[in-house]
Amino acid sequence: MASGFSRAQVEAVAALANLELNDAEIELFARQLGDILEYATQVQGIDTTGVPPTASVVTRHSADRVDAVAASLDRADALANAPDASGQAGLFKVPRVIG
Amino acid sequence: MTVVGTIKDIRDDVRSGSRKATDICGQVFDQIRAYDATLHAFNTVVEERALAQAAAVDRHPQRATLPLAGVPVALKDNLCTRGVRTTASSKILEQFVPPFDATVVRHLEAAGAVIVGKTNCDEFAMGSSTENSAFGVTRNPWALNRIPGGSSGGSAVAVAAGMAPLALGSDTGGSIRQPAAHCGIVGLKPTYGRVSRYGLLAFASSLDQIGPLTRTVEDAAIALSVIAGVDAADATSAPEQVPDYPAQLNGNTRPLTIGVPRALVDQGVDREVSAAFTAALEQLRDSGAKLVDVTLAYASAAIPVYYLVATAEASSNLARYDGVRYGYRAAAAARSAQSGQTMHDDLRAMYGRTRAEGFGAEVKRRIMLGTYVLSAGYYDAYYLKAQQVRTLIRRDYERAFEHADVVAMPTSPTPAFKLGERMSDPLQMYLGDVFTVSANLAGLPAISVPCGLTAANLPIGLQLTGRMFDEATLLSAAHAYERRTEWWKRHPTL
Numbered sequence: 020m021a022s023g024f025s026r027a028q029v030e031a032v033a034a035l036a037n038l039e040l041n042d043a044e045i046e047l048f049a050r051q052l053g054d055i056l057e058y059a060t061q062v063q064g065i066d067t068t069g070v071p072p073t074a075s076v077v078t079r080h081s082a083d084r085v086d087a088v089a090a091s092l093d094r095a096d097a098l099a100n101a102p103d104a105s106g107q108a109g110l111f112k113v114p115r116v117i118g
Numbered sequence: 119m120t121v122v123g124t125i126k127d128i129r130d131d132v133r134s135g136s137r138k139a140t141d142i143c144g145q146v147f148d149q150i151r152a153y154d155a156t157l158h159a160f161n162t163v164v165e166e167r168a169l170a171q172a173a174a175v176d177r178h179p180q181r182a183t184l185p186l187a188g189v190p191v192a193l194k195d196n197l198c199t200r201g202v203r204t205t206a207s208s209k210i211l212e213q214f215v216p217p218f219d220a221t222v223v224r225h226l227e228a229a230g231a232v233i234v235g236k237t238n239c240d241e242f243a244m245g246s247s248t249e250n251s252a253f254g255v256t257r258n259p260w261a262l263n264r265i266p267g268g269s270s271g272g273s274a275v276a277v278a279a280g281m282a283p284l285a286l287g288s289d290t291g292g293s294i295r296q297p298a299a300h301c302g303i304v305g306l307k308p309t310y311g312r313v314s315r316y317g318l319l320a321f322a323s324s325l326d327q328i329g330p331l332t333r334t335v336e337d338a339a340i341a342l343s344v345i346a347g348v349d350a351a352d353a354t355s356a357p358e359q360v361p362d363y364p365a366q367l368n369g370n371t372r373p374l375t376i377g378v379p380r381a382l383v384d385q386g387v388d389r390e391v392s393a394a395f396t397a398a399l400e401q402l403r404d405s406g407a408k409l410v411d412v413t414l415a416y417a418s419a420a421i422p423v424y425y426l427v428a429t430a431e432a433s434s435n436l437a438r439y440d441g442v443r444y445g446y447r448a449a450a451a452a453r454s455a456q457s458g459q460t461m462h463d464d465l466r467a468m469y470g471r472t473r474a475e476g477f478g479a480e481v482k483r484r485i486m487l488g489t490y491v492l493s494a495g496y497y498d499a500y501y502l503k504a505q506q507v508r509t510l511i512r513r514d515y516e517r518a519f520e521h522a523d524v525v526a527m528p529t530s531p532t533p534a535f536k537l538g539e540r541m542s543d544p545l546q547m548y549l550g551d552v553f554t555v556s557a558n559l560a561g562l563p564a565i566s567v568p569c570g571l572t573a574a575n576l577p578i579g580l581q582l583t584g585r586m587f588d589e590a591t592l593l594s595a596a597h598a599y600e601r602r603t604e605w606w607k608r609h610p611t612l
Binding site: 029032033035036037038039040041044048051052054055056058059061062063065067070071072073074075076077079080084092093096097099100101102103111113114115116117118 | 213214215217218310311324350353354356357358416419422423425426433437440441442443444445446447450461462464465466467468469470471473474477479482483485486487489490493499500502503504505506507508509510512544545548559560561586
């Protein structure tokens with residue numbers, strides 16, 4: 020995968036990740052991600068026939084909590100860190116999406 | 119260098135009334151004022167808040183009997199503190215003031231601790247040198263031209279330089295143990311689930327764990343007893359009982375068996391680190407421990423497995439930083455009328471530009487790698503495969519623990535490297551995590567204790583790894599080693 024990681028591939032992944040990249044970053048990441056993935060291909064040589072995947076090491080879950088109404092974060096506190104919000108309406112604001 | 123002493127010294131002195139919490143707090147801030155302009159351990163200090171907390175300990179006799187009465191604590195800047203800026207050393211959270219405390223912060227304050235500030239780290243804990251911070255590098259107090267390790271570099275430096283006897287860090291692939299090793303102090307990563315992650319800004323949720331950085335193993339045991347335990351706010355926190363760790367430090371009467379993965383530690387390790395490790399094994403043997411060879415056959419695959427799993431989880435966790443609910447938002451870009459773009463494209467552009475301007479290079483690199491390995495067509499070859507090898511790594515340890523109580527390795531294959539040395543080569547940076555990442559993949563507790571100094575006076579760490587939820591044995595083994603050595607008494611000359 021080393022030199023095979025193209026600019027187009029980098030741009031496609033960046034779009035999936037909602038990440039705007041400049042030309043220099045596209046070039047740099049094409050090279051570096053290629054190097055890292057080439058190194059990572061060594062896992063593909065390991066025989067894992069019949070081996071289950073580990074997504075989490077948790078074996079014993081703590082008890083489920085009671086599904087009851089309880090106090091949650093105050094609305095003003097929840098909005099306080101937003102770059103754009105309406106405290107009065109209790110809304111986060113984003114750039115207009117409907118004409 | 120003025121040092122306020124260990125957690126145990128402070129706690130005992132405050133309890134007996136021989137020292138005041140406010141005086142200790144004042145000394146700590148004197149130390150920060152004297153050295154932090156050079157070292158940059160802290161992103162934020164909260165002196166007034168700290169003095170008020172210390173005064174409350176002095177004023178109320180019942181607070182002076184608490185387990186961390188008057189103990190100054192530095193918190194890694196990815197642990198949420200209500201009303202105190204929490205940045206994860208990222209521009210995207212530069213102005214973020216959490217509306218809640220992390221569970222560990224509540225535990226510390228309930229135990230009488232005094233929060234002194236928030237420490238610098240690699241952005242979102244992604245790195246091994248603390249160079250990936252939006253707010254500048256942190257310097258190693260043993261050699262100012264060298265990295266302190268990372269990602270909890272500021273926490274390690276705060277403890278090593280006497281700015282706090284206790285710091286909390288987070289460890290996803292070695293981020294507590296490696297900086298502890300490079301700064302000549304103790305760093306403990308507890309079992310996954312031992313400590314609640316509620317309020318820790320998530321990097322890789324199946325690997326992240328919060329733990330203490332201290333001067334002594336006993337102090338680590340005291341701190342763990344305070345922060346450990348099940349938490350309704352973290353479904354992965356473990357219901358297992360929390361033992362009285364300090365009381366069990368000397369409770370181990372039978373000789374311990376220490377497993378050494380020879381094939382792994384005999385290659386690629388710096389000569390001086392290797393010599394210190396060999397000497398540490400001899401001292402463990404002299405203390406009555408039995409050494410046995412163990413095989414961690416898949417450990418050499420731990421780094422690729424780690425970087426596939428961790429980046430996949432990171433790409434998902436960091437999707438939340440989009441300039442809407444909190445954090446930085448990029449200014450709107452002008453849409454060209456003839457491009458055919460819609461208003462919806464404006465929103466997408468806001469997300470993309472916010473993240474472009476808000477994240478640093480290493481975070482972008484990991485988001486890209488993680489997004490790629492999770493994407494259609496590559497999932498089975500990378501992510502699923504990595505999770506299967508993760509199972510093999512866990513089984514390696516299970517077999518090792520059939521013969522051994524703890525497994526010993528160096529914490530890092532080299533001493534602290536020079537600032538800038540590995541910044542242009544991320545893969546080289548990743549390879550330094552060879553001995554630490556497998557404990558996270560397997561969920562095991564592991565500790566780094568000082569075990570030597572190089573000829574150039576750079577600290578070296580010994581790592582011990584224990585069974586799931588058996589921190590008691592792990593800590594008693596580390597304590598027994600530490601008590602036979604003088605390394606933990608050494609301080610950097612500032």
